[in-house]
Amino acid sequence: MANRLLMVDPARLRDLRAQAGLDARQLAEMVGTTTRMIEYWEAGRHTPEAQNLKRLAHALGCTVAALTGRRPGTETLADLRFAAGLSTERAAAILREDELGKELFVSATKLRDLERGRTLRGWRWRDPWHTGRLVRRLADLYGVPCRVVLDAWLRSRPNDQAPAMPDPGRKPPSAASLSRWGALNDRQRIYLGEIMRDDRMTEAEMWIRRAHHLPVPPASQWRKLPFALRAPADLVGYTRLQERLRARGVHDPGAGPTLHALSRSGLVSVSEDQVDLPGLGSIPRVVVELTRTGRAAARAGLDEPRDPGAPQHLLSEWLWRTILRIVDAGSDGLSENFLAGKAPFYLAVGYKPAPEGHASRGFIEFVPVMSEDxxxxxxxxxxxxxxxxxxxxxxxxxxRTIYPKLDTVPSGDGTSDMG
Structure with a gap:
């Protein structure tokens, strides 16, 4: 289906100018055009070109989408180019400066055809590897993440094969992380390794709670791991971390100095809070939290490759879990009440994670259910x-590969089972 070029809503333009407290002459001066052209735009007789549209949005203190009425999560390739303030001629000229642009024989005409969903001549335009490279190049050119361009590409060209996006490879440890691990003595290495393992165990417990729809505290809370209670062990016992260190033969009066040595190196943070115990009242508790630097050093020293995470074009685990819940709901859809929290801001049409952030992925939407009459x-x-x-x-x-714990939908033609 061909895509129309962006059109500015004349009424919206007039309203935004009034809200900004500008008359047509003042706005024209800020944009670098004539008063008559502003009047033409507001009357719907002409539509601003990409460069003027970006200047217009800047002058009015709004986004390009606010002028065009484009809902977040529905952007096309033309939207991204206009938001970057580039004409097809200028964008093509920049792309031709690179080897990829030369290989694809990029031109203004081809960019317009790309945006409108038209057939493009040349086998490279049908090759997912080449189009995947172009997605990454357009992301740089338009100043947006690769996922934004990929989503816009698939909206603009729904019948094309999806561009091939690279999977992140396993990253070797950095020299700095190896150096930090090398500076630790054997005892400190054991402590750091056990703290990382306890952190992972706690993370798995939180995942299980989410899977069973149980309350989960913020990560800033549960990543603070109980290390010790300031009370006799025969009354309060040992924490899980203490038990692990006792099993390694290194839990003794030297625990405090070891923790503080790791803290001075920026590998863990050590703090205290209070915990209420039946019959004992409020007891001071020492908690430790693994820093990002500490996690990297422990992985380097224990020869565990850095987790590359999900590729840029894929969702995080909790967002993918949200998608699966909607898939599981089938053609009836998922009730509004069963999808709370921040997920809609990252997934739903019409939402944005932050006012100045990029739009949502546009993977889900609200659908009204009418009464019987x-x-x-x-x-x-x-x-x-x-x-x-x-x-x-x-x-x-x-x-399936990156989140093996989650049940996922079967591959193949299953659209009838997905809402």
């Missing part, structure tokens, strides 16, 4: 968008 909306339910269904079918096999 059709007089009013009874409720709203979450469903996958076309792009959301495409994403699930396209990348389910990769999600």
């Amino acid at each position: 059709g007089t009013h909306v009874r409720e709203y339910r979450w469903h996958l968008t076309e792009l959301g269904r495409r994403h699930v079918l396209e990348y389910a096999h990769q999600y």
Whole structure:
């Protein structure tokens, strides 16, 4: 389906100018055009070019999407180019400076055809490896993440094969992390390693709680691991970390100096809080938290490769879990009440994680359910968008690999089972 170029809503432009307290002459001076052209734009007789559209948004203190009425999570390739303030001629000229642009024989005409979903001549334009490279290059050119360009590409060209995006490889430890590990003595290395293992165990426990829809405290709380209670062990026992260190033969009166040595090196943070115990009242408790530097040093020393995480174009585990819940809901969709928290801001059409941030992925949307007599909306339910269904079918096999604990949908043609 061909995509129209962006159109500015004349009424919205007039309203935004009024809200900014500007008359047509003042706005024209800020944009670098004539008063008559502003009047033409506000009358709908002309549409601003990409460069003027970006200047117009800047002058009015709004986004390009605010002028065009484009809902977050529905952006096309043309939207991204206009938001960057680039004409097809200028964008093509920049792309031709690179080897990729020369290989693809990029031109303004080809960019317009790309944005409108038209057929492009040349086998490289049909090769996922080459189009994947172009997605990454356009992300640099437009100043947005690769995932934003990929999503816009699939909206603009829904019948094309998806561009091939690279998987992150396992990263070797950095020299700095190896150096920090090398500066520790044997005892400190054991402590750091056990703290990392306890951190991972706690993370797994939090994952299980989420899977069973139980309350989960913020990571800033549960990553503070109980190390010791300032009370006799025969009354309060040992913490899990103490038991692990006792099993390694290094839990003794030297625990305090060891912890503080790790803290001075920036590998852990040590603090105290209070915990209420039945019959004993409030007891001071020492807690430790592994820093990012400490985690990297422990992985380096224990020969554990750094986790590359999900590829840029894929979702984090908790967002993928949200998608699976909607898939599991089937054609009825997921009730509004069962999807709370921040997930919609990252996934839903019309949402953004932050006012100045990039739009959501646009994988899910609210769909109204009408009453039986059709007089009013009874409720709203979450469903996958076309792009959301495409994403699930396209990348389910990769999600199986990176999130093996999560049940995922079968590959192949399963759109009828996905909302």
